[in-house]
Amino acid sequence: MKDTMYIPTYDDMLAAHERIKPYIHRTPVLTSSYLNDLTGAQLFFKCENFQKAGAFKVRGASNAVFGLSDDMLEKGVATHSSGNHALSLSYAAGRRGIPCNVVMPRTAPQAKKDAVRGYGGIITECEPSTTSREAVFAEVQARTGAEFVHPYNDPRVIAGQGTCSRELMEQTDGLDMVVAPIGGGGMISGTCLTLSTLAPEVKVIAAEPENADDAFRSFKAGHIIADDAPETVADGLKVPLKDLTWHFVSTYVNDIYTASEDEIVEAMKLTWKRMKIIIEASCAVPLAIILKNKDAFAGKRVGVIITGGNVDLDTLPWFKG
């Protein structure tokens, strides 16, 4: 982050899209007549679980890596992340042939750690709290001199994430609203960035776990409330808002709804069962809040961003013990 906060623009998003197109998939938009019947809405699922590295985060990470100046290539990039940003940055750095240092909580899913290493990322583990993560990261960055690419509070990352809803709008014939999960707010901020210019009539709704509802409480309070290390099955959504994402959330988001752990797991399993796609718990939160608040979505054309598919298949949340 720069000292004075730079707010990425629509043109930054367009430039990002051109920059990253060779390295990302234009992911498909799927529909389900079963889920349409169940919710009364017309749902359009933007399937970033099929994205390179298994998550939308490769968009922002690629934008940062491929926009990096030549004098930084040797030191490479570094980040801290609960998972998908880590492997997305590793993937992008690998494509550009530069080093990538990653600080990950030791409790992160094994599948994500394996994938980071598979792309050539170098992992340093920390405790599963924001405090520990930031302390360990400071040491790693001091040692390597790498360019810090924050998982979400970074204008390059937000501009990259905004390319997702640009594609979604091209792939659908008009939408009334777009629902995305909210953790640190990178995807929601990119969605706001793009839609506020491209389609300002489309409402942006954020979906959050009850157990990590800091964005919901921030939104109601009118200022950032950050919790340290909340517990939720939606492991990608534990991190708090920061100044840049708070700017977008507080300016453009129309509403935030929350769902319980059971509702999230139920929506995740329902998506697997009926749509036959592997989605993370984090991206089941939008369907969970749609099922819980049918009146708010019935009769509407609703874009739903499926943010990722990197699941540890050996520890599924509906298997106890």
Add this chain to the structure above:
Amino acid sequence: MKDTMYIPTYDDMLAAHERIKPYIHRTPVLTSSYLNDLTGAQLFFKCENFQKAGAFKVRGASNAVFGLSDDMLEKGVATHSSGNHALSLSYAAGRRGIPCNVVMPRTAPQAKKDAVRGYGGIITECEPSTTSREAVFAEVQARTGAEFVHPYNDPRVIAGQGTCSRELMEQTDGLDMVVAPIGGGGMISGTCLTLSTLAPEVKVIAAEPENADDAFRSFKAGHIIADDAPETVADGLKVPLKDLTWHFVSTYVNDIYTASEDEIVEAMKLTWKRMKIIIEASCAVPLAIILKNKDAFAGKRVGVIITGGNVDLDTLPWFKG
């Protein structure tokens, strides 16, 4: 079945495609750069796990149901099936508004029983053996007078299944071979029916579990060898060849390969993990045999038919006990 075996033709397949188009999806063809790198082949996955009722079998079932004469509508249709044919026939019968009686093994996955009932099918349970299944079915058919739609040994069903490889050829820019799992042989027979006229240069390869390798042994012996109730994780592939499917297998199939239980589960889990799609154990057999016999497929453009995605998410084969 008629007394004199009627062998369905390419024109029957074309007529089937017109008849069933309103009731089926033209399913997507997916690729995976990871699996291409791993196998050395270019793989094109025809994703019938996204098909209506979750399996290719809705093609043949719909062709039989929507081709039914008016005087049979009140009595409806009946069948015995290890699962996907049962729910496909129930789905098609439901769309036409006619009754559907189904004999299913009591050991069939709960998800499949639930889905049959969800589509309005009426289930009578039998023991998990071909002998029991056929005996119980005879009673049900005598009682209802319904039209028997065999899961695979039926020209209407085979013509319907043949529509899948017609789409696959339209969706790809030429193939060297197509690999499909083989149980009773309905999908393989439909594939042979279509490709022997449309693209006779494309090799047809069947993939079978070692534990239920009756088609492999039949193919080598030159006559049908039928086993009763083999045990395999690929629960859709336990049934034996019959005269009509044997005709296609013995005339057109280029080769049959087998895979062990562990190899099938490994290929299934790998597909879930890397492609982020839910596939049944049965349709992991093709990838398992490709991984096991890389030399036979390296450098080739290979169509792989993903036959279905109806998995009981509470009893995944890599969870023990």
